[in-house]
Amino acid sequence: MRNTLGENITLTLFGESHGAAIGAVLDGMPCGIEVSEGEIAAALARRRPSGSGETARVEPDNFRILSGVFNGFTTGEPICIVIENTNTRSGDYEANRLLARPSHADYVAHMVHRGYEDWRGGGHFSGRLTAPIVALGAICTKALDKVGIKIGTHILSCGGVQDAPFCGADTARLDSQIEAVAGKHFPVIDEVEQQMAEAVEAARRNQDSIGGIIQTAITHLPVGVGQPWFGSLEGMLANAMLSIGGIKGIEFGLGFGFAAATGRSCNDAFYNDGESIKTRTNNNGGINGGYSNGMPVVFNCAVKPTPSIAAEQQTVNIATGENATLCITGRHDPAIIRRICPVVNAVTAIVICDALKTSFSDSIFEKK
DSSP: OOOEEOSSSEEEEEEOTTSSEEEEEEEOOOTTOBOOHHHHHHHHHHHSOOSTTSOSOOOOOOEEEEESEETTEEOSSOEEEEEEOOOOOTHHHHTTTTBOOTTSSHHHHHHHHTTOSOOGGGGGGSGGGHHHHHHHHHHHHHHHHHTTOEEEEEEEEETTEEOOOOOTTOHHHHHHHHHHHHTOSSOOSSSOHHHHHHHHHHHHHTTOOOOEEEEEEEESOOTTOBOSGGGOHHHHHHHHHTTSTTEEEEEETTGGGGGGOOHHHHOOOEEEOSSSEEESOOTTTTEETTEEOSSOEEEEEEEOOOSOOSSOEEEEBTTTOOEEEEOOOSOOOSOOHHHHHHHHHHHHHHHHHHHHHHHHOGGGGGOO
16 A cells, blocks of 8 residues: 655655544655644644534544654654544444445455455545644645745535636735635635535435535746656646545646637737746646746646435445445535645645655755
């Protein structure tokens, strides 16, 4: 199994949903990066469920930094964060543990691990493991803040309700949008939170779930972050995003819209504004030839409906091979789209820190 993300700044995950604890190790971060435990706690709070539209499993996410931080700054050594699991109800899974939940990892985990997998709450495959990612992502976000790079994610659409898109070619306006959604529990630009929340609640009442699209933007990246071909910035981000459970698609800039466009209509024309070279549009999402081009990096991710639903579903008993029906009990989200936004922010921050170090070395983080 590969539990490590990154090349020169790496994140390694460990733990299971109902085990004693979950955690991660961030290796390769340079020394001298300020670590704010308050900002880590705030990031975890944004990931935490709340309200009737989300799972009733609410963990306090009390974290411990075991290494790599001293007197409030990174030391340059591996940073290990551990978060204890305290609100588990493994009995919710006992009765149906041999019935593969549709669209979950149960069946493949059983086949690959020959029945030795920890099936409680999805084990190592659970979204619970995004908590330490968010915690360490907060440290990477602080490193990016130091050099002026901003990251933001909002819900672009959910339940047929559309939010305003990020302004991908106007960095100043985009910075304002990022700042606005960063302070919101439900990250949207327009006043559409209530409509989206109602769509989620309607799905819950119908014993169902819904997905949606989230949009992420990165501003103030220098030109030349990434590599050509198999080390492209798009490839690094896509690999990381598609490693998050629940994300099933990604597009950069105009994305699939390129298929119906012409070169004349979608090429990003260059111009010099007197200070730097920019593009008048940003259909390529800030990336050319695998490298950042100085414009904002903008991408959308498709989030699938939560597979754990209360309605009866068809499945198979993985021990006997017999067809069966399944009614999932326990505590589950009818939509994870709000909670996945801070996860995507964290993963993006980790990838960008890794890409910056790969392209420019630790010296890039020494800028004031």
